[in-house]
Amino acid sequence: MMRAELNSEAPNTAADILVFKKESRWKEIWRRLKKDRVAMMGLVIICAVIFLALAANLIVPYSTALKMNMKLRLAPPSAEHWFGCDGYGRDLLARCLHGSRVSLLVGFATSFATLLAGGMLGALVGYVGGKLDDLVMRALDIFSSIPDTLFAMAVVAAMGPGILNICIAISLTNIPGFVRMVRSSVLNIAEQEYIEASRAGGASVMHILSRHVLPNAVGTLIVQTTANVASMILTAATLSFLGLGINPPQPEWGALVSEGKEFLRTAPHLILIPGFMICAASFAMSVLGDGLRDALDPRLRT
Amino acid sequence: MTQETPAAPLLETKNLKKYFKVREGWLHAVDDVSVTIAPRKTLGVVGESGCGKSTLGRTILRLLDATEGQILFKGQNILTYNRKEMREMRKKMQIIFQDPYSSIDPRMSVAEIIAEYMLIHKTCSGRTAAFQRTAELMDTVGLARRYAGAYPHELDGGRRQRIGIARALSLDPEFIVCDEPVSALDVSIQAQILNLLMDIQEDRGLTYLFITHDLSVVKHISDEIAVMYLGQCVEYASSDTLFENPMHPYTQALLSAIPEPDIAMRGKKIDIIKGEVASPIDPPAGCRFASRCRHARGVCREKAPALALREEGHLTACHLHEGGCNL
Amino acid sequence: MSKPAVPLLRVKNLSVEYRSDLETVKAVNGISFFLKKSETFGLVGETGAGKTTTALTCMRLLPENTGRVTGGEIEFEGKKLLNLPESEMQKIRGERMAMIFQDPMTSLNPVMPVGEQIEEALKLHNEDNKTKDRIQKRVDEVLSMVGIPASRKCEYPHQFSGGMKQRVVIAMALVCEPALLIADEPTTALDVTIQAQIIEMIRELRERLGTAMIMITHDLGIVAQTCDNVAVMYAGKIIEMGTAEDIYLLSANHHPYTMGLFGSIPNLRTKARRLTPIPGLMPDPTNLPEGCSFSPRCFKKTSVCDEVSPGVYRNGTHRISCHLLKAENHWEAERQ
Numbered sequence: 001m002m003r004a005e006l007n008s009e010a011p012n013t014a015a016d017i018l019v020f021k022k023e024s025r026w027k028e029i030w031r032r033l034k035k036d037r038v039a040m041m042g043l044v045i046i047c048a049v050i051f052l053a054l055a056a057n058l059i060v061p062y063s064t065a066l067k068m069n070m071k072l073r074l075a076p077p078s079a080e081h082w083f084g085c086d087g088y089g090r091d092l093l094a095r096c097l098h099g100s101r102v103s104l105l106v107g108f109a110t111s112f113a114t115l116l117a118g119g120m121l122g123a124l125v126g127y128v129g130g131k132l133d134d135l136v137m138r139a140l141d142i143f144s145s146i147p148d149t150l151f152a153m154a155v156v157a158a159m160g161p162g163i164l165n166i167c168i169a170i171s172l173t174n175i176p177g178f179v180r181m182v183r184s185s186v187l188n189i190a191e192q193e194y195i196e197a198s199r200a201g202g203a204s205v206m207h208i209l210s211r212h213v214l215p216n217a218v219g220t221l222i223v224q225t226t227a228n229v230a231s232m233i234l235t236a237a238t239l240s241f242l243g244l245g246i247n248p249p250q251p252e253w254g255a256l257v258s259e260g261k262e263f264l265r266t267a268p269h270l271i272l273i274p275g276f277m278i279c280a281a282s283f284a285m286s287v288l289g290d291g292l293r294d295a296l297d298p299r300l301r302t
Numbered sequence: 303m304t305q306e307t308p309a310a311p312l313l314e315t316k317n318l319k320k321y322f323k324v325r326e327g328w329l330h331a332v333d334d335v336s337v338t339i340a341p342r343k344t345l346g347v348v349g350e351s352g353c354g355k356s357t358l359g360r361t362i363l364r365l366l367d368a369t370e371g372q373i374l375f376k377g378q379n380i381l382t383y384n385r386k387e388m389r390e391m392r393k394k395m396q397i398i399f400q401d402p403y404s405s406i407d408p409r410m411s412v413a414e415i416i417a418e419y420m421l422i423h424k425t426c427s428g429r430t431a432a433f434q435r436t437a438e439l440m441d442t443v444g445l446a447r448r449y450a451g452a453y454p455h456e457l458d459g460g461r462r463q464r465i466g467i468a469r470a471l472s473l474d475p476e477f478i479v480c481d482e483p484v485s486a487l488d489v490s491i492q493a494q495i496l497n498l499l500m501d502i503q504e505d506r507g508l509t510y511l512f513i514t515h516d517l518s519v520v521k522h523i524s525d526e527i528a529v530m531y532l533g534q535c536v537e538y539a540s541s542d543t544l545f546e547n548p549m550h551p552y553t554q555a556l557l558s559a560i561p562e563p564d565i566a567m568r569g570k571k572i573d574i575i576k577g578e579v580a581s582p583i584d585p586p587a588g589c590r591f592a593s594r595c596r597h598a599r600g601v602c603r604e605k606a607p608a609l610a611l612r613e614e615g616h617l618t619a620c621h622l623h624e625g626g627c628n629l
Numbered sequence: 630m631s632k633p634a635v636p637l638l639r640v641k642n643l644s645v646e647y648r649s650d651l652e653t654v655k656a657v658n659g660i661s662f663f664l665k666k667s668e669t670f671g672l673v674g675e676t677g678a679g680k681t682t683t684a685l686t687c688m689r690l691l692p693e694n695t696g697r698v699t700g701g702e703i704e705f706e707g708k709k710l711l712n713l714p715e716s717e718m719q720k721i722r723g724e725r726m727a728m729i730f731q732d733p734m735t736s737l738n739p740v741m742p743v744g745e746q747i748e749e750a751l752k753l754h755n756e757d758n759k760t761k762d763r764i765q766k767r768v769d770e771v772l773s774m775v776g777i778p779a780s781r782k783c784e785y786p787h788q789f790s791g792g793m794k795q796r797v798v799i800a801m802a803l804v805c806e807p808a809l810l811i812a813d814e815p816t817t818a819l820d821v822t823i824q825a826q827i828i829e830m831i832r833e834l835r836e837r838l839g840t841a842m843i844m845i846t847h848d849l850g851i852v853a854q855t856c857d858n859v860a861v862m863y864a865g866k867i868i869e870m871g872t873a874e875d876i877y878l879l880s881a882n883h884h885p886y887t888m889g890l891f892g893s894i895p896n897l898r899t900k901a902r903r904l905t906p907i908p909g910l911m912p913d914p915t916n917l918p919e920g921c922s923f924s925p926r927c928f929k930k931t932s933v934c935d936e937v938s939p940g941v942y943r944n945g946t947h948r949i950s951c952h953l954l955k956a957e958n959h960w961e962a963e964r965q
Contacts, residue, residue, distance in 0.1 A: 193405035196365055197469070201419035202392035211418075215409045298453040299408055350820035351791075458910060488675040489847060493893035493906030500903070515820065522895030522904070545897065559825035561850030563894055565877045568854055572825050578790045579820075 032295040039291020045284035049277075053100040065094035066249050074267040084269050086259065096274055099251035104281070106167055106236040111228040113171040114178050119221055121175070122182025123209055127190050137183070140176040148173045149238060156244040166246075170235050174228065185220045189213050219293040226289030230282025253278050310377065312341040312509045313362070313395075313477055318371035320354075320361045327584040331357040333533035334371075336609070339526075341476075344503070344510040346524030346541065348517060348556070352579055354533040355513045356400075359479040362511065363395055364388060375477070393423060396470040400482035402462035406454050406469075413450040416440065416468045425473060439468040443498060460491035464498070471502065480512045484519060496523060517560050521545055529553045532582050532590040535609055538617040549618045551575075552591050589621065597622055635707060636663040637841050638687065638809060643701035645682050645691065645865075652915040656682040658865040659701065664809070664858075667839040671856030671873070673846060673890075677911050679865040680845045684811045687843075688728055689718050706808065724754040727802035731814040733794035737786040743797045744768050744782025747804050754805050767804065775800045776830060792823035799831070806838065813845045828855060849890060853877055858946075861887050864912055864922035871947035882944070882960065884951050885927045921952070929953060 033039055052059070069089035077084040083092035125133045143151075155169035189195065190213065198208050214221075237254015240246040246255055253274050260270030294300050320332040331354040339345045347355045360366045362373055364380065372379045380391055399405035406415050416436045417429075426432040437447055443464040454462055463483060470478055480499065484492040500523060503510060514520050520527055520541075527544045529537040529552065537550040548554045558573040577594045589595070592602040601621050609619040645657040657679040664670045672680045685691050687703055689710060703710040706725065710718070730736045738746060747768050751759070759767070769779035775796040786794055795815060802810055812831070816824040832855060835842060844856055852859055853873065860870040861884065869876065869884040876887065889907035909926040912918055918925055924934035933952050941963040942954035954960045 193399050193401055194407040196360075197397070197399060197405050197466075198407075198418065200363060200365055200392065200397045201422055201469070201473070202389045203418075203422050207422065212407050212409075216407070297409075298411075299455045350822065460910065488911075489849075489890055489893045490675060490907040491910070493895075493904040494908075496895070497903055497906060517821065518895040518897050521897060555822055559821045560897065561824070561828065561848065561854045562897060563849035563853050563877070563891065565853050565873050572829060574825050574829055575822055576826075578792055578823060 029292075029295045033291055036291040036294065038287050039295075042284040042286075042288035042291065045280055046288060049100060049281055049284070050104065052097060053104050056097040056101055059097060060091070060094040062098055064091055065098045065251050066090065074263060074270070076267070077269060083273050084267070086256075086270055087263060092256075092270065092273060095251040095256060096253070096277055099253050099256055099274070100277065102163065102246060102250070103233045103236065103253040103278075105163065106170065107229040107233040107281075109167045110170045110174065110232045111225050113167065114174045114228060115221060115225045117171070118175045118178030119182055119214075122179040123186050123213055123217065125179070126183040126186030127205070127209060127213055129187075129190075133183075136179070140179055143172075144176040148235070149242075152235070152239060153242065153244055156239065161244060161247065163246075166236060166239060166244075169239070170232055173235070174232070178224065178228075181220065181224060182217060185217045186213055189216045192216075218296055222293050222296070223286075223289050226285040226292075229285045230278070233278060233282070310341075311338045311374075312376060313339045313511070314372075314374040315358075315362060316372040316374065318358070318361060318373065319369040320357050320366060321369045324583060329583045330354075330533045330585055331582060332361055333585075335528075335530075335533075335535050336371075337528055337535065337538070339477075339509055339511060341509055342503070342507050343525040344512050344523055346520035346527040347511065347513045347530060348515065348520045348527060349530035350515060350556075350579060352532075352582065353530040354582070355515075355530050356481055358530070359397065359481050359511055359513050363397055363479055364391075365397075389423075393425070393473040394475050395477045395479070396473065396475040397479045397481060398463075398466050398470045398483045400485055402459045402466060402486060403454075405466055406462060408454050410453075411450070412440075412445070412452050412454070412457075412465055415454070415465055416472055419469060419472045423473060435472070436468075439472055442471065442502070443468045458491075459487050460494060463487060463491075463495055467495075467498065467502070471506075474506075475508070477509045477511070480510055480514075482514050483512075485514065485516065492519075499523070517557065529556070532579060532585060534590060534619065536591065536619045538609065540615055543616055547616070549612060549616065549623060550591075550620050551595050551597055551622070589619075636704075637666050637668075637706065638843075639663040639704040640683070640687070641702050641704070643683070643686060643703065644699045645679075645686050646697050646699050647692075647695045648697060649695055654914045655917055656865055656914060657686070658917075660860075660862070660865070660867045661701075662860055662867065662870060664841055664843065666808070667835070667841050668858060669835065669842045669844055669856045671844045671846065671852035671859040672862060673849060673852050673859060674862035675847055675911060677864075677914060678862040680862055681813055682865075683862075684728065684813055684843065684845055687811065688722060688726060689713075689715075690722075690728075720754070723750055723807070724805045725807050726809045726811070727805070727807040728811040729795075729798055729802050729813065729815045731817050733791060733798050733818065734786075736798050737794060739786050742783045742785055743789070744772070747771060747782075747797070747801050750801050750804050771800045771804045772797075774803070774834065776826075792819055792826060795819060795823075795827055796830070799827075799834075803834065803838070803840070807840060809841045809843070811843045811845070814847070815844075816851065817846070817848075824851075831855070849894060861890070864914065864917060866922065866950065867948075868923065868951070869947075869949045875945075875947035881947065882949060882954060882957055884923075884949050885929050885953075886923050889926075 067090060072081065072085040072089035074087060075081060075085040075089070081091050081093065083096060086092055086095065121136065125136045152169040152173050155172060156165055159165040159168070195208060195212055198212055234254060236252065237258060240252055240255040246252045256274035257271055257278070260274065263270050316336050318332055318335045322329040322331055335358060337345060347358060349355045357366065361368050368381055373381055375391070375395065380388070383391060413433055413436050416439055417432045420426050420432045420435060421429070426435055437450065440447055440450065445461060445464045445468065449457065449461070454465070483499065484495050487495060496519065502508060512520065512523055524541045526538070526540050528535045529550065531552050537544065537548070537553045544553065545557065548557050555573045555575040575594045580590065580593055588603040588605060589607050592598040595602065599621065607619045607621045609617050612618050612623045640663070641661050642659050643657055644659050647654040647656055660683065662670070672683065674680050686698060687710070698711055705721065737743065748764055751764050751767060768782060772779050772782055777793060777796055777800070789797065816827050819827060828851065834840070844852065846852060856873050858871065859873055859876045860867045861876070862868070863886050869887050875881060886907065892905035893907065895904060907926050912922055912925065920935045920937055921939050924930045927934065931952065939950050939952045941948050941950045942960040943963045944960045948963065
């Protein structure tokens with residue numbers, strides 16, 4: 001017993017009687033995220049935007065967003081039309097609100113799809129390696145040798161327009177890059193000794209992937225995904241600008257910006273306001289992503 | 303201390319080989335190594351970086367697939383085990399890693415790391431029991447229980463190494479590969495961990511394969527020692543015999559190169575061997591140490607010497623000892 | 630030790646801190662030592678003892694935004710280093726005083742032939758306008774001095790093994806014939822047989838060139854084999870200093886930490902079943918204990934150790950900073 005005492009660093013006091021039930025992990029992450037002011041600001045903005053998108057019909061009916069009134073053509077912001085009116089005299093506020101529904105849906109859905117498909121594929125090829133890795137990566141190289149827009153256009157052209165098809169097209173163009181990034185991060189993690197330690201303990205591949213590899217890659221995944229949301233909104237805009245995707249009268253942020261471009265000199269608010277909305281949403285997403293990454297990393301725990 | 307080896311060794315390797323395919327050819331990391339470890343004993347494996355000692359440890363645990371040979375655990379060749387049998391085997395043989403920083407997952411708490419193996423193998427009835435056992439293990443390795451919820455980065459190297467030891471003990475193994483477990487630690491912490499490892503061995507009747515490049519550590523902890531050079535075992539003897547009467551020219555050079563903490567040794571003639579370790583990729587026939595050996599003769603470059611018994615319990619692989627002559 | 634006329638390097642009461650927004654790390658806390666020409670001085674201690682910080686401060690290479698000298702002075706060849714403008718310091722660095730780092734893999738530029746890297750050091754300090762041929766000759770000379778055939782100077786670092794790389798690093802440090810060489814754990818990353826080669830080489834070169842050296846290491850064996858004078862550091866202080874004989878003579882008085890260090894090394898000649906390590910850990914440098922920093926781990930501590938920081942006691946060349954020496958014969962308190 002003497003020896004046990006010599007080896008141990010401090011006697012266990014009553015307070016040390018094990019309370020292994022720590023505060024649940026999610027609670028702890030939330031507590032740490034709350035401390036990050038910038039990330040919280042991002043979260044508030046995102047929530048507000050999502051709320052407005054969901055409640056768009058309650059605020060202004062959809063018909064307002066389509067109703068043309070040539071008398072109000074290019075009207076500047078006023079008490080009646082807060083954001084002014086566009087080239088056809090349509091109320092810009094209504095168009096922005098209803099446009100956010102499409103934009104956000106495309107942004108989030110495609111990012112999420114990319115995260116799921118790209119993340120899983122990347123983790124798998126990165127960890128398993130060998131022939132599977134070669135095969136998948138070469139296939140993806142072929143994929144990404146086709147210009148993104150061209151590829152998306154081809155997909156939409158083949159499957160027909162519609163939000164679902166746009167989402168599929170955009171996700172497909174983004175997956176190769178995502179896989180490559182996840183793979184390199186996983187390759188790095190797979191080299192670590194704790195992976196070997198887990199194998200020495202008899203862990204299966206699934207266990208190692210879900211318990212060690214993914215949690216350690218989560219920072220990269222989150223940051224990339226949140227950054228994707230903004231770029232996906234813009235890709236959707238490009239597609240609608242090319243006439244593939246959202247049909248013209250239907251509003252959408254990216255489309256609003258490209259419509260406003262014609263009147264850049266005479267009515268700059270047409271481009272500034274929807275542009276600002278896109279900026280705000282993507283800024284909010286990326287600061288929220290950074291905050292989440294830090295909150296999820298126990299090494300930054302204070 | 304008895305010199306007789308008990309009838310049944312706990313672990314034995316027979317002509318174990320592990321080659322890696324590299325661009326230039328085959329890298330002979332472990333080349334025809336046969337060792338025997340008796341239960342409750344420690345076999346020290348010494349050698350310089352790149353001699354294949356870590357690969358040997360990992361191949362024995364089947365963390366790497368052996369190229370050829372046998373690994374007998376209590377007489378059973380574990381290389382023939384299928385995945386399921388091997389999973390069971392993992393409870394009996396464990397490993398402690400060198401680097402206390404990369405060998406534990408930074409995203410898990412101390413308790414989760416120690417309990418991981420028990421949860422994988424469901425050796426405890428439920429999570430609570432596993433964590434209760436974790437607490438006991440923390441006592442065993444001398445980690446205060448208040449660190450259970452801490453994350454690895456909050457602890458120093460010595461404590462992190464204790465986590466690694468607790469994890470290795472969690473499944474009550476009989477055999478542990480210690481892969482340079484104290485090399486990354488400061489001297490005073492190193493001594494704490496060495497004492498801990500020896501105490502646990504005594505209390506639990508463990509058998510160790512202790513891999514290190516530090517000769518004073520290996521002498522301290524081992525019953526028998528295998529000296530490795532470029533994938534091969536060049537000398538094999540009990541710890542005392544090896545240090546009293548090193549026979550292989552490489553072992554002699556290795557021993558004389560240790561800087562001793564004693565100024566009386568200052569004038570000591572160091573047997574400096576020239577050159578550096580040759581490439582382990584497709585090594586030429588003949589003795590692998592020949593290019594650096596002062597005694598090298600024609601035969602050394604042509605024919606590889608076999609590891610053979612030279613005197614009671616003392617094996618070397620060197621042409622100089624072939625006639626039974628002593629240096 | 631008779632008082633030398635002008636020591637090559639004199640460090641007096643040096644204190645260094647690393648400051649960040651969150652905390653202040655007291656890395657070095659009032660250390661003093663001096664170094665004569667062609668002497669080898671060993672600085673021993675564990676991780677975090679402040680050895681490397683001391684070396685970096687002597688070279689004035691502390692990280693600019695965090696590291697700060699909070700007191701004391703450093704005198705090198707009669708110049709007060711801490712007050713010198715950076716331009717003056719650049720002349721001293723590399724030419725009069727050079728440093729070898731622990732990891733030979735990262736101290737060489739991987740995309741530049743080794744010969745060019747050595748040349749660079751020469752060109753930077755080319756006051757007497759050596760011709761190209763002279764410079765090349767010097768590079769060849771210094772390479773063969775460290776045991777590398779001059780024909781390999783066009784090769785890149787990855788073509789060299791670890792020991793060879795460390796030789797190149799040493800060649801780079803010696804090319805301008807500095808008066809002082811600071812070696813920060815020069816052999817820790819190397820194998821024993823290679824370590825023996827490098828140490829032997831350093832010993833030979835020192836004798837031939839008369840370069841003074843500060844050998845920073847945690848290995849008491851290396852110090853015993855190479856150093857004339859030794860200082861043992863703990864938590865940013867020198868707790869024991871003297872000639873190698875003073876430190877390694879077992880029957881002499883020692884600081885309890887020094888004794889603990891010796892007790893922690895497995896002895897090659899005697900068989901002891903258990904080691905006698907020092908319990909506990911190095912104190913947190915952001916929050917050093919009151920009194921003697923070693924007292925929480927000391928098996929000989931008395932109540933005074935927790936309250937008063939011990940002064941330095943001296944017996945000939947041997948200095949120890951511990952309250953225990955107060956009661957010993959032949960030891961007298963040294964005035965600060």
